[in-house]
Amino acid sequence: MHRSGGVCCLKQFVKHASSMAVKQSGAVSQNHCMQLVRQYDKENFLCTLLLSNPHRRSALAIRAFNVEIARITGSVSDDRIGQMRLKFWEETVDKLYKNDLKHVPDQPVIREIKKAIDDHKLTKRYFQRIISSRLNTNLRFVTTKQLEEYVDDSVSTVLYLVLEAHGVRNVHADHVASHLGKAQGIINLLRSIPCQERRNVVPIPQEILMQHGVSQERVLRNQKDDKGVEEVVFQLAGVAHRHLEHARNLWGSVPKQVRPVFLPAVATGRFLERLRRANFHLTDPRLAQSDFLLPLLYYWSYFRGKV
Template sequence: MRRLLQNNGQLFMSQLKNRHVNTTGAGAGAGVTAQQKTKQQFSKAKPTDAVSRGDKFGAKYCMSLVEKYDYENYLSTLLLPQGMRPAAFALRAFNVEVSRSVSGQVSEPQIAKLRLKFWYDSIDKCFDPEADRSYVKDQPVLRELRRTVGNRKLNKIFLRRLVTARERAPNQAFETLRELEEYAEQTCSSMLHLLVELSGIKDMQVDHAASHLGKAQGIAMMLRAIPHTGRQQTVCIPLEVLVRHGVSQERILRSKRDDKGVEECVFEVASAANGHLKLSRQLLPQIPRVVRKIFLPAVATDGYLERLRRAHFILTDASCIKRDAILPARLFWKTLFNKY
């Protein structure tokens, strides 16, 4: 049964990807005459989200970038409604580029600051209608982002948070668990808020669920990154948790199976992520259907936390490091039942 679900899920995701690639850049296809007239009238009044042939490269570039560096969110984005996918991939690709700007820049922090300054200034240029002749036009991600913000009403503050949150020094430890949650909210929750804005939904309960889900996803992602963290970078376990259990950051990096102190530290942080995930899912009955697809990253977050629990919170366990092979099937299953 598990192999059947995995094969069906992979087949579904492959077909969905092919449909997205074929429709991207093709505009409206052959259809009912009345629908064509409606689309033509709408295009005269307001710019559409259909990708022109000239921007086909930019759309595919964003899609490939997310697939390479953010595979789990790539799968979730494929399951969004077709009209939202190009804009969602543009936002995801922008987030990937910002994240890559600071990765591995421990020894040369000034380079990371210059890169972040570039992306921060680019946000204003994307919102500027007179920026056609700037460097935005030559950068595929920024070109797609500019087209997205030109067709949708997006909050510039959330885009800026994606950049300003990464200004934190890689070797700067988190003092408290609340500080860790705030960082996760600035990064992951801001992205979810932007995706919700793409859907046009404005609801307080939706924003509340997005905030909790972003915190859960962000904390889980930082836990997953610990085995790959270099000695010059700090781990995401807050200092107050380390002090409470008498554990050093070096012991967290080693993550030995018989170290109960490390297990308690990881358990406390993972429990915080799981608590936010549960709070987000408790609001499921009040979440519109289209937003439930936006919240599909909860499936990958829940899967990792469950594997971590079964591994007794050993971060270096093989099941916690390798990619979830049945994630496509689980996403497909959640989509069928309209859950996240």
């Protein structure tokens, strides 16, 4: 074999091997994001599976990023450590947008987010908003408006990014995302209350507690015969319900190709109904049970094109 021919074959082999390594690395990163969302965000994971590729891959990357950020608050007891970890992600996002990859860790979620950013030109401030929203580690709100701003930043923003991953920047779709995100975010906070006793966190606005003469301690105890606590939960659930109805009323104005993005409305509505049947008692055992019909209802809603 001539030397030039051998060099050419070697270059082709290296190119092929590099290409295979990239594909394998991409598969590992995709699988990591999928398992992360499946473990920590099951309801949204089921919805995301109904999206078509390549949008599904990007949506899983975005939701995996959100899981990483959300887990920081619940996994550290020292706020300073949590803020340091959030700072790491803030700097990482900044470097990704500057293409400063030499100083970015080789981590599956980061690889997938970088690909999504490059493929869809995702808006940087949305990632920054998700991170900055988690700086509110104690989840204490004076007014309902403050709570709505928090869930808009931490939940609705994820939907904005998923819409961008579909190539849609539409004011009507954004309005639906805003209302649905607020409804879903409020429900998430209500569901978290029975688990917050250790952290002594009550994410219910002070204005609602004061209106019903209920203390945070009473909410954490959540005794079954405490009508005041039930009224507090009922009022906040009502705020979530109104946002959900707004989202549904605007449904017809959303481009058809991104309607599956809003399938989380199904789970949100289902939980609100279960909460009503439990008389707004957050520790009712029925609320902790898995909704086994949810996968089927997601598919039915997807098939009908209606939530």
